[in-house]
Amino acid sequence: MSHAGTAQQTAAPLLEIDGVTLQYKTSEHLVTATRNVSFQVYPSDRFVLLGPSGCGKSTLLKAIGGYLNPVAGSIRLKGREITEPGPDRMMVFQEFDQLLPWKTVRQNVEFALHASGRLRGAEMRERAEHYIAMVGLAKFIDSYPHTLSGGMKQRVSIARGMAMEPDVLLMDEPYAALDALTRRKMQDELLRLWDDTRFTVLFVTHSIEEAVRIGTRILLLSPHPGQVKAELNSIPESELGTASQSALEARINAMLFSH
Ligand code: ADP
Ligand code: MG
Numbered sequence: 001m002s003h004a005g006t007a008q009q010t011a012a013p014l015l016e017i018d019g020v021t022l023q024y025k026t027s028e029h030l031v032t033a034t035r036n037v038s039f040q041v042y043p044s045d046r047f048v049l050l051g052p053s054g055c056g057k058s059t060l061l062k063a064i065g066g067y068l069n070p071v072a073g074s075i076r077l078k079g080r081e082i083t084e085p086g087p088d089r090m091m092v093f094q095e096f097d098q099l100l101p102w103k104t105v106r107q108n109v110e111f112a113l114h115a116s117g118r119l120r121g122a123e124m125r126e127r128a129e130h131y132i133a134m135v136g137l138a139k140f141i142d143s144y145p146h147t148l149s150g151g152m153k154q155r156v157s158i159a160r161g162m163a164m165e166p167d168v169l170l171m172d173e174p175y176a177a178l179d180a181l182t183r184r185k186m187q188d189e190l191l192r193l194w195d196d197t198r199f200t201v202l203f204v205t206h207s208i209e210e211a212v213r214i215g216t217r218i219l220l221l222s223p224h225p226g227q228v229k230a231e232l233n234s235i236p237e238s239e240l241g242t243a244s245q246s247a248l249e250a251r252i253n254a255m256l257f258s259h
Helices: 057-065 105-115 121-134 150-163 180-197 208-214 243-257
Strands: 015-025 030-041 046-050 072-077 089-092 168-172 201-205 217-221 228-233
Touching: 015 057, 030 057, 030 072, 030 217, 030 228, 046 057, 046 208, 057 089, 057 168, 057 201, 089 150, 105 121, 105 150, 121 150, 150 168, 150 180, 180 208, 201 208, 208 243, 217 243, 228 243
Parallel strands: 046 201, 046 217, 089 168, 168 201
Antiparallel strands: 015 030, 015 072, 217 228
């Protein structure tokens, strides 16, 4: 397309999912989790995979993580086929089970760098300090996780993922177990952090509201086995809470439940 050259149309895609079919083979069954799924993630996208439970969202994330190879199609990061896990794709887990409680903020971030064999010594310390400052936690670098709010803990875990300098952060329903108010706070924190750093994130959810709030782009998947129903732009943050949010949610709802 030649009209209105947005960043999305001019930059090369970071992540290309091309006709991907994913299956699980057990001794008795062959389960097709996703069928012929294609999409492209661009730098600084907040790309959301949205679909009902069991449609293969986690399976897609696992495949992008390199833990599962497609039976058909291909997954490419910066043009290179993904065949195994790598530090260029970091998974950010749910806030409550991801930080080591006996380690400070600094130690949590350094531990990841050290354990992966990426950095040691002064370089490791500087890298950790840089990313902890980037997420606005410089003052809390020597604090223990239990003294931090949920939003701050999320920032630490994102700093830990970012310190590995991945191309994309992968988040699989990170807020699914939280109450509605906490969930909203964590979503807002993620958006503030994205405003500051413009990291690329691939975010999985089954909540239409969450998809509209978090995503810049939203991929709708059909129920099991997951196939692409549609891909759409979300609304700007300034339009959250207005009629355009409810209109988009209603539109998505209709698309997800049509056959
Ligand atoms: P979602 O994350 O969208 O809820 P999943 O990716 O977890 O969906 O699962 C997609 C389908 O694959 C489901 O039918 C699920 O039962 C099946 N599945 C997931 N993991 C396994 C596994 N390890 N072995 C066999 N089937 C699996
Ligand atoms: Mg899942």
